[in-house]
Amino acid sequence: MSVLIYAENAGGKFKKSTFEAVSYAKAIAGQNNTTLIAISIGYVAKEDLAALGKYGAEKVLNVSNDKLKNFVNQAYASVIAEAAKANGADIVVISNSFSGRGLAPRLGVKLQAGVADGAVALPEQNGGKFTVKKTAFSGKAFAVVELTSANKVIALTPNSYKVVESGSAAPVEDFSVEAKASDFKEMIKDIVRSTDKVSLPDAEIVVSAGRGMKGPENWGMIEDLANLLGAATACSKPVSDAGWRPHSEHVGQTGIAVSPNLYIAIGISGAIQHLAGISSSKVIVVINKDAEAPFFKVADYGIVGDAFEVLPKLIAAVKEYKASA
């Protein structure tokens, strides 16, 4: 018995969501008095691999070869499943990232494991029942799912578990598996990753705007505020439908669900579909000229005012705060 955590990297670097998942997996290993083993696939620096020990990994398996340099869904799932079997891991934890959503179902089938995707809290284990709380109805609710299988796969929602430092550097071992040719049918042609922008699903602060901004030419202010706060930018559905912003920024029931520490909504009325995607934000700030906008009902802080008047003042105030901090 052990717990296996797949430590996902982006371009060779671990992200905060990976440290969250390692910390979370460590807590599960603690619940079961067992060890936590991490597996990394791709090219990550040796010291970064060893540093996973800080978050609780007791051993780090490193899979580095050219064929597995970039994410190949089928092949990565095979490697992780083999590592789970080789190490007697009955619980596999991954991040509920875009890649994680590809891996979790394949791992579930390979390991005959129940899958808890979008987990938002530690499992509860009472009287032989293993239950995990996960998001449901696109953020309008949570479901408590019992995993009735012997093996279990849990995909943790980013920003829902705190990074906990509990140990020191861990030993790193090379791990290799015989790769099946049928695992490599897909070919990567291009990877486009903007390095200067904060990724929306992982962001701790999100600055989001709606039709109240009147047109795409006015997004400079939104980007200025986001840059000052180290935030990701997002938008409502009408904005992405109108082509003012890309679909990848659309937050809401049919877009991306986010759970940042701070969600700032500017010129968004707060339709039920939008609120579903942001309901697990820790703090919500709403700026809207309509005092009756439904968004104020779920906000923690609000300003009733025109975005074109409030935003320049807010940008100035944040600049002043940053200068004094």
Add this chain to the structure above:
Amino acid sequence: MSKILVCISNVPDTTTKITFTDNNTQFNTNGVQFILNPYDEIALARAIELTDGGKGSVTVINVGEANTEATIRKALAIGATDAVRINAKPHDAWYVAYQIAEYVKANPFDLILTGRESIDYNGSKVAGMLGELLDLPSVSIIKKLDATDSEATVEREIEGGKEVLTIPFPFVAGCAEGVAEPKIPNMRGIMSARTKPLAVVEPVEVQTLSEIISYETPAPRGQVNLVSADDVAKLVDLLHTEARVI
């Protein structure tokens, strides 16, 4: 490309206020309107585009009881060629994927599309599970899908960017916004949907791996703290000292 399968779900309308009954163990369907899952509409629209002009057929498949037939007819009205309903409660993603995989083993397709997730349980699991059960490549969240006779080029969403992949047919993909614009059925489509074939298939037995025990709704937030538009600095101060988020 000749044959495309689109997996569809019957889900509560996006405007539904979600409530529960029986001590929060059952989803309250009272008064809820059910619709074709919005992401599945995108997958269906692209499948119809790819087979347009007699280049192939689009079959929709649903795992559900008789009450999902209105949603299946909607998919036929939008332009699917025929439909299959596997007559069972969709217990969980594993159960649904297993049933569809069994059907596909007997009835092969060149391409299998799903929505990126259903808007009720949001698992994003059926595409990947189908891929694994059928030993096919799977791409869980795609934003673009172009096809030649032998392979497809897809764009996969990644954090802060995108990845472009080529994949030979057959494979499984979960479609998101960007793949196609949903299609609205026209009168001719609605009329012809009534007579298009809808086969009902009995499920195979399979052990379940998960069970929903109960539901919770998000904790209500307190009263909003309104700050004057003339005192924006106060908001920044509150976010720093009270909320501690900046």
